Amino acid sequence: WRSQDAAPLHHVDKTLLHLALRQDEAKLQKQWRIERWITYLASAGIVAVMAIFLGMMIAARERNVMTGWDVAIPVIGAVAALLAGCTMYLNRRWQAKREGSFGESLRDQLNRRIAQLDHRATRALRMSEVVLVTMGGICPVALILLGFRVNQKPLSDDGFMAISMMLLCVGCAWAGVWELRRQVKKDVLPRKHRLEALLKELEAE
Numbered sequence: 175w176r177s178q179d180a181a182p183l184h185h186v187d188k189t190l191l192h193l194a195l196r197q198d199e200a201k202l203q204k205q206w207r208i209e210r211w212i213t214y215l216a217s218a219g220i221v222a223v224m225a226i227f228l229g230m231m232i233a234a235r236e237r238n239v240m241t242g243w244d245v246a247i248p249v250i251g252a253v254a255a256l257l258a259g260c261t262m263y264l265n266r267r268w269q270a271k272r273e274g275s276f277g278e279s280l281r282d283q284l285n286r287r288i289a290q291l292d293h294r295a296t297r298a299l300r301m302s303e304v305v306l307v308t309m310g311g312i313c314p315v316a317l318i319l320l321g322f323r324v325n326q327k328p329l330s331d332d333g334f335m336a337i338s339m340m341l342l343c344v345g346c347a348w349a350g351v352w353e354l355r356r357q358v359k360k361d362v363l364p365r366k367h368r369l370e371a372l373l374k375e376l377e378a379e
Contacts, residue, residue: 188280191372195283202290210262213305217259220313224252227320234324244323251316254308261308265301269293284373291366295358303351311347315340 228248272293276286318339 188376192280192283195280195287198287199283206266210266213262213309214259216309217255217262220255220309220317221252224248224255224316227324228252230324231320247316247319247323251313251320254312254316258305258308258313261301261304265298268297281373281376284369284376288366288369288373291362291369295362295366299354299358302354306347306350306354310350311344314343318343 225248228245231245231248234244269290272289273286276282276289318336322336
C-alpha cells in the first residue's frame, strides 16, 4: 500500500514493504493492548460496583424493602461486565493462536497481516459488538436502575429522565456498533484487498 507508492510499476519494493509491515504490526499490537486493558479495567470496576450494590440490595431485602427482581439487577450487570472481559480475552487468544502459524518471511508477514484484517472484519467485529452492547448498553442501564432502587424511588417518580438516560445508553451502544461496521467497510476490507493484491504480485515475481 503506502510503502509501494514510490516503487516502479509491476514491481514490489520488498524492503519498504517489510518495514511497513513491521511498523504496522507494532502500532496494531499497541492499539490492541490499550483496548484490552481498558476493557479489563472497566469490566473489573463495574463488577466491583455491582458487588457493592448487590450487598446493599441483599441487606435491604432482609428489611423487606427490596424484591428479588431488585437483587437480580446487579447480578445481570456483573455478568454483562464479565462477559465483556472474557470476550476480549478469548478474542486475543484466538487471534494469537491464528497468528502463531506464520513465520518471519515477507510472504508470512503479508499473510499474517491479511489474517489479522480478516479476523478484525469477522470474529473480532462480532466480539467488539458484544463488548459495546454489554459495557455501553446493559451495564449503564443496570446502574441507572440501581440508582433508582437503592434510593427506593419507583421509576414513575422520574420515569421520563430514567427512560431518556437508558435510551441514550442504548443509542450510544448502537452508534458504536454502527461505527465499527462502517470502519470495517471503509478501512479494513479495502486494506485487506490491497494486501492480497500485493501478495499476488509478490508471488508472481
